[in-house]
Amino acid sequence: MSSPAPQAGPSSARTPDLDRFWHPPPPSTARLPALRATLAKVPSPALRISRVAQLDASLLDGELEGILHAPVKAALDGVRPAGARSFEPEFLALLRLAILRMSLWDRGATYGSTLQNLRYRNEGRHAKGLQGAATDSTLSRVQKFAYTLLVVVPPYLHSRLQDQMLTSSWADEPLPRSWFALVDLRRLLKRGARRDDEMIQWRREWKRTGWELLGVAERLSAVLGLANFLVFLYNGRYRTLIDRVLQMRLVYSQRAFVPNVSFEFLNRQLVWEAFTEFLLFLLPLVNMHRLRLRLTKAVSSRASKSTALRLLASALPAPVAGTLGLSSLRSSSSSSNNTGPLAPSDKPHGPLAFLPPHTCPVCYSRSTAPPTHLPSASFADPTLPSASLLHHTGGAGGPAAGDGDTSVKVPYVADCRFACRYCYYCVVGALAKADDEADDAWTCLRCGEEVHGARREEVEPAQDDEEEEEEEDERAGGASADGPEP
Template sequence: MANLQEAPSEVPAPSTQPSPANTPTQPPPKPPSPPLRILRVSQLDAELLDGELTGLLKEQFLKIFSFFRPTIKETYDPEITALLTYLISQVTLYASGASYGLELQNLRYRNERRHLGDRETASINAPLTRWQKIAHAVIHIGGRWGWLRLNRFATSHEWSEHPAVSSVSTVYFPQRDADPPKKHDMRYRIWKLLQKAETIFRSLSLLNFLVFLYNGKYRSVLDRILRMRLVYAKPEMSRQVSFDFMNRELVWTAFTEFLLFLMPLINLSQLKAAFNRMVRVQSNISLPEDICGICYGTENDGDAGGVVTPASTGGTVQMPYETSCGHVFCYYCLK
């Protein structure tokens, strides 16, 4: 009987690990937000519009001096350009963060330092700080004015034409070195530094433009240094492209070219004569058949001095005579 007794079955201990059905589901990771893309053509168009506006205002302003001190245009051109640029920027860019050209393209500047990482696509754009505006005015306006004025001064005083100056040892001891080293004048050195600085800046501008074409950020080197990025002022606004002005310009250009092609083929003298014949006022005066035209004219001109003529009879045809053209006159008037 002991051998027939079954061993008690072992009951498995309950597992402390939760089953897959009871495991709480974790939310999937949030995909990264797409990078902010701003149309490059809109940014470049805004720059062109601002440049054309400044040029238009400058042209109208310089007309004041067309008959009064016309040399002011050439003498103070950098100062006039800097003043107009500052006034336009003060009432637009430094006041609202967008110039007139940027507003037309639905763009404005923002402080990109506040939008690093995931905050790049934030709905609220951080405005420019005060030091960014001051630095932009000093470098963009003041720096350009200083550069133009310094280049003008160096060119007018011919800094690039100053000859090299021999060293002191060569002047007093010419026998020491047959080909001694020469030291250039300080003005020539400054001019060479200006040329190198301009070359470096142009190279950086070209490199920045290539990067701008790639990612659409920072239109200029100054914008990249100050972290001033152009974004949409109203992202929900759809971009509307109007070709009305372009179509009008194309029509007028084609019409002008057609007239320039047609004018040499037109005989103006014949055209003028034909036009005069068309607009000439024709006389509607007609006399009855029993009235002589010569007698009628003589009677209207005045009295014949007491002599009895057909004209004194009221212009009635006396002894009618028909001419080759078919008109009837007095025989006395014709003879």
């Protein structure tokens, strides 16, 4: 009788399944560390970070520091007694330390960099082939500590040293005679009465040397900062000299990030600034006096023809009516009626139509008017026509009541219907005054019509020359007919 076959255990039953689903790693897996080591030697595309965003981050950090420092400075100025020492550099250093502790140490970026979607990374761990690596290495504690130390301590020491040097007048001390005199200790070890004098002189020279060295350090720092800024504009890697020394580079916190920044306020500000500059350019080109006169005359002429506007003008206060030119509405309406187009007639019917042609109406009206100033050329108004200075000379020839000469000088004729004669200076001055007062035309004093311009009077050729020529011809003909005397 045969014995039963042994049953297979559970381990033996699972072994084929494990053999079917599990395979040992391929031999190429062992080469991964070597490939990672050689990856740094392969050149990769350069990582480009916006230079404008980095500079904006620096400006935002400065604005934040100024906003927090302003109330602290105001409080210190109110508490500090007069003449006491100021602790402003200490408070400023503590403020910078607090800002860096809550921003750089906690998040790896300052507040301004965070607003610009930037953060610091340890650039020393990113070689040529790892510049565009997806994972950025964080800053080490040594870098954070060194950055905080370089940002806080040098400005504080510079401020304190400068205040101490200015207070003690180190800049007024004498210059050292030579650099060897500063380190020459033999004169300081001498005994006698001159030892104290040499020691005082040595201290004064060292003070002046310290002041000069501080100035050299400031200039050297400015030159190095300028050189680093030019290099930053070229490659966009290290924004400040401290970042370059510590190999701290600003990179994007999120590579695929769309900034949700509203430029509505910026656009509105740009529009208003452009509009303001345009107005500042345009307003000097506009004659505001003439524009105001034209508006006043337009309102006055429209009000003189409208009953509603006339009632409104009577209800307005006196200052407002005077500004709008409605205070003398009746007189303006009557003058507008007088200066309107006249009915055609055969003779001029202006206010001075009785004057003869050789008399200038403007000169006559000026000579018969009551005197308003001394009749002297030194007191003459330079804005008046030049003919007013010529009329002080006596002369005959007009029905003028005064002593001035009212005859036409340099005759010009107006472009009115009757071509009235005026002096050149008188008609030009009247037209210029009407243009300054924003009037469309000037009313002729002789015919009462509108005058828009003037031209030189054309003198007809005299008949005397023709008569003389005829007489000469007759004499020549008579002499030839008689013949020569015997």
